[in-house]
Amino acid sequence: MNRIATIFATLKSQDRKALIPFITAGDPDPSMTVPLMHEMVKAGVDVIELGVPFSDPMADGPTIQRSSERALKHHVSLRDVFGMVSEFRKTDANTPVVLMGYANPIEAMGYEAFATKAKASGIDGVLTVDYPPEESSAWVAQLNKQGIDAIFLMSPTTLQSRMQHVAKLAQGYVYYVSLKGVTGASNLNLVEVADMMAQLRENISIPIGVGFGIRDGETAKAVSELADAVVVGSRIIEEIEQSSKADILFNVSKLLSTLRHAIDEK
């Protein structure tokens, strides 16, 4: 079993749900990323989604756009992100790391080179926003050759008929985007999420994470009752943005501990 499957199996046996934070690699500067990753693990997260900064983040709201811009001011490239994960792996062999980003940096590197380097640096899964399953067969084949999970999105507009098709390619976990909109939106509708989760469960056997619109213990708790994993991104980036550099680790850790306790509360 790979790291992602292992963590979800362990959580299931404990009747617990996963907490998955998203941060952008290199935000606010490259020296902060690895310490942040370790700090988040200490605060009780189960999987880390690490954003690869991109000049044109079309599916992201203003908060994550700004994080990408801050990282790009430091010229953080895909190669740098691999370096950060290798560094993280020196002292953490267990926490799964999933890269999340856009297609073009991968296109520029090439599928095979990307997959080989990702494997060597200890990356477990990759979610590329603008590689939908229709355009992904060669891409998934290269990832699978290296034993890396190809993670796909589902959304409120995904039809039942399509879920089965996506389910055939999806590995690790499925990321359900809880609302129609970009990251950082706040119009989460839990009744709609519950309806969709029922449909998703009928078609998908791997764990399902829910992200978009989760901002506090209350929403995290509510979503954890429906899903296998709770994904939080923009709220963490806001914390990074609003903290002085010296306080970032403390404040992010505090936020994640609050979410962790809310999710674990029975």
Added chain:
Amino acid sequence: MNVYDLPDEKGHFGPYGGVFVAETLISALDDLRAQYEHYRNDPDFQAEFAYELKHYVGRPSPIYHAKRWSEHLGGAQILLKREDLNHTGAHKVNNTIGQALLARRMGKSRVIAETGAGQHGVATATVAARYGMECVVYMGSEDIRRQATNVYRMKLLGATVIPVESGSKTLKDALNEAMRDWVTNVEDTFYIIGTVAGPHPYPMMVRDFQTVIGEESKVQMQEQFGRQPDVLIACVGGGSNAIGLFYPYINEENVRMIGAEAAGKGLDTGQHAATLMTGVPGVLHGNRTYLIQDENGQIVETHSVSAGLDYPGVGPEHAWLKDIGRAEYAAVTDDEALEAFHALCRYEGIMPALESSHALAYAAKYAPTLSKDKLLLINLSGRGDKDMATVAQMSGLAL
């Protein structure tokens, strides 16, 4: 050559095109494709489109023989396809009418658009007013500053213009923001993309609406000159006016096609927008195509005196036509385009858009190398009134 029949059903032109978008947009694009497939073969839809082009836009646009300028250049004859005479002053309206008619049939009450120079924004605001739809136009704040007249024009037409402050604050960022709006309001909103780029079916659909340019040309050339042109020349930013002229000629092997890209301050300065000349393939804005990017796959800021050509991508069909050698692409600098702008004003009494001036500038270099019996058909894609302030500024004057 085999008969050209692209894109395939998944929207691919060879390795280019396709559907590279976030999951939330997939069902909207599936729906759009199905509806468009239906209406492109629907006689009522086509009849209404033709009626609007004739009575609202003023088509057909003439082909004009620029005799005095041809004589001055001393070579091939320069013929101009006068898209500048369309209502709103450019070819853009052909496409916005087509998409707005489709939006109405799909029951969408709100249209959104991205714009660079403002021409597509104006063309979208125009048809939204014509059909009584709500219209929101995204425009980079840098472009808003450069194109104040067009911003006011859109507002007069009832559109809401939203400034985009992210990234380079230009066309590509306006496109990102329009995509974000679409993903949020996908149920009631129709996204009217202004060029032959974006996810399938846009490159095909926009091309189809613009082919009226080439279809008319074929008839007019036969009527006026008894034969088809030797060479077609059009400027290429995203490439919609070029594909509109080229596409009906693709299977006519004897007709050369040349696209003129923006070389800005020069291809070796890094300040240009010549995507096909200097870019490498990648994925942006929903399709795979040539892109101006750095070695890490980040999109690089472009430059052209013409805001309508100032874009780091290009339509995927042009990428394919370049690779298979069916069309050729060249680049024209800001200065060369400006010189052609002045030449057409002085020799023909026609003020061309700075975008179209790139095609004219290439023709001015090429025509003298050919004999006088050769015919060059140039797409004069828009008029230059919008560019007077820019031209004055480049000539050291303030209006």
